[in-house]
Amino acid sequence: MAFITRQWLQGRTSRNRGHCPVKVEIKTDRSTGAWSKENEVVLDLYARTRDEESFEVQSYQAIYLRSDEVGYLANSLVQASDAPTKMDLAVTILADLSDSELVATMSRALIKREKR
Secondary structure, three states, X not given: OEEEOOOOOOOOOOOOOOOOOEEEEEEXXXXXXXXXXXXXXXXXXXXXXXXXXXXXXXXXXXXXXXXXHHHHHXXXXXXXXXXXXXXXXXXXXXXXXXXXXXXXXXXXHHHHXXXX
């Protein structure tokens, strides 16, 4: 469960500016339509509210992300994740790489670890 505001906010993004976030479910879909291709959108992110009795979707907001925005968001999400989640993500990502990409990635990771 996540939270989202019901209106656009201006100025500094802080939680004490007189708005009340509401509970939402976050869902994502890969963008495949003509509009998405024309606008270089690769991922749709939806924040949906549900009726507490019927559990039907009441309303939603959508955010359409390009590849660079997905990368920025992914980096932020990984940094905020706990160790088990990071390990699961690493396995998923590394399993999709070719052997040469895997070796190159592991080399970069080891170099980065040496600098700590």
